[in-house]
Amino acid sequence: MINKADAIIIGSGGLGAATAYYLSKRKGLSVALVDKHDIGSQTSPRAAGMVSCVRKSDLMTSLIKDACRKIEAFTEETGQPLDWVHSGSLKIARRPQDAEVIKADFERSRRMGLDVELISPEQASRLNPFLKPTGVVAAMWIGDDRYFDPAQVAVGFAKAAARQGATLLPNTDVLSVNISAGKVTGVTTANGIIEGSIVVDAAGAWTRQVAEASGIRVPLVPTRQQLIVTEPLDGARADLPMVRIMDAAVYTRPCQGGFLWGVYEETPRFFDMQSLGANFDVKDMPLDIEVLRAAAIEVKDQFPVLQTAKVREFRGGIPTMTADGHHILGPAPGTAGFYFASGCNVAGLSISPAVGELLATWIVDGEPRVDLSLMSVTRFNDRAWSEPELHREAAWQYRHFYGAV
Incomplete structure (x- = not known):
């Protein structure tokens, strides 16, 4: 157990592990990848592993094209296998x-x-x-x-991050993200407190639990x-x-x-x-x-x-679904240092190499290299989503992932 890290990533699925990997490439930055279960053991290895390049927006098409390049170079870059x-x-x-x-x-x-x-x-x-x-x-x-072997992606990114100095903390339940004066100060886990000014909520199915334990509402299902x-x-x-x-x-x-x-x-x-x-x-x-x-x-x-x-x-x-079918990625409003990497909408693992790098850049440099406002959680600010409304819209997005009318 450690007691301090510059960046704490909660959740070691594809999105979390990729973010941890790209953050760990930044010199002098200490990274902790924390999961309440074994590393890369939950939804990611149970995915279909299919890469669909035809998407509903130019942004998503560009991101998946970048992800394809990273999938091709995965083994060369990370040293980990990917079939x-x-x-x-x-x-x-x-x-x-x-x-x-x-x-x-x-x-x-x-x-x-x-x-x-x-x-x-x-x-x-x-x-x-x-x-x-x-x-x-x-x-x-x-x-x-x-298509690719879904069991290899998250584990591969996590192992590669560890080789670059990141600390892997499996079987470590995060009880809350600690916030003081509108800024992240770390996390409280079942094994103790880890201090840090950056926290990424990439907890997959548990994203809402992590966020809402700290008073941050995130509309996904x-x-x-x-x-x-x-x-x-x-x-x-x-x-x-x-x-x-x-x-x-x-x-x-x-x-x-x-x-x-x-x-x-x-x-x-x-x-x-x-x-x-x-x-x-x-x-x-x-x-x-x-x-x-x-x-x-x-x-x-x-x-x-x-x-x-x-x-x-x-x-x-x-997987986690949102009301509009787009990921939730980037900073939480009003809480400096709190970031999301979730709302995968049944397409998170395939795009995780591109998203992880973009979020790492956003965290370190203060902005991503492309406009990701389409994925900001602030897009939901104008609606107080009730659970029935959220379920109805999320169900529609789920069924119509392939664009059927």
């Missing part, structure tokens, strides 16, 4: 209104320099024979997309996300394109000789982390495989193998 496959992906519309969204996505993506192409349903099926053209009205090929990894299937090559079916919000990618697949359901389950108790671990989250079975039926004409493939692994995580 990734540059497979490309297929975005699929089954309704005319979603085909219009794909056209807009295509035009914006071309303008942003992405490798995209509008293709026929039959061409899409030739690229990934498990995808059938039945009922498909439009398809887009995204050549920049890739811990949300259950579930996925299946199938047993190996004949023809399921690692380089087959990932597939995203817009209106059904179903995604799939190759995984260990089979497929990994999941769904952003219409009525997701939200969690009050406080009510789950101090010892709750994401691996103990209640799962419901019927949600996946219903999703498999919904896309049976396009991806019939999902109905018959045997389940090798069924897992889930708890």
Whole structure:
């Protein structure tokens, strides 16, 4: 246990570990990465590990392009392993209104320099024979997309940060962020006080608990996300394109000789982390495989193998959703030294290399190198979100992650 650090990062998932890594690269800056569980053990390793470069804004597209470059250079930069496959992906519309969204996505993506192409349903099926053209009205090929092993990212960043002098403190529960005269002075943990003038709340599903224990309101909702990894299937090559079916919000990618697949359901389950108790671990989250079975039926004409493939692994995580689908990143108003790195909106791990570097720059230099006001928590200041309102908007963002109308 230490008693002082220049920067204290709470939460060692992808966003927290990446921030700790990039902060630890700054000479003379002491960094502590604190987690109530084992390092990188909660939602991050349970993610799908899919990188989607077609986003709803220029900012997010730019950030994910930067993240792609960092994923490619991850091992060289950090010295840690990261297995990734540059497979490309297929975005699929089954309704005319979603085909219009794909056209807009295509035009914006071309303008942003992405490798995209509008293709026929039959061409899409030739690229990934498990995808059938039945009922498909439009398809887009995204050549920049890739996938990676989600279990390696957060742990890799954390180990690399430790090699640069950061202190890793697993199994250390943060009870409160200490604030005096509007400034952060450190944190109180179950093992004692750590003094420090910078605290980053990257606690994932526990972000609200950390912030609200210090009187800071942050409107996000811990949300259950579930996925299946199938047993190996004949023809399921690692380089087959990932597939995203817009209106059904179903995604799939190759995984260990089979497929990994999941769904952003219409009525997701939200969690009050406080009510789950101090010892709750994401691996103990209640799962419901019927949600996946219903999703498999919904896309049976396009991806019939999902109905018959045997389940090798069924897992889930708890990403955090916001009312507008954007991350919450940067300083908390009125509390000098308090920063957020949360509100991942089911896309935090893939973008964490870019976000971690930007936040580290923001903390040390006083401003990020790009305008991140879109992600500021202050954007919610004009509304006092009730829990029902927040849940309604967050559920909509969850279901419509792929832009379906």
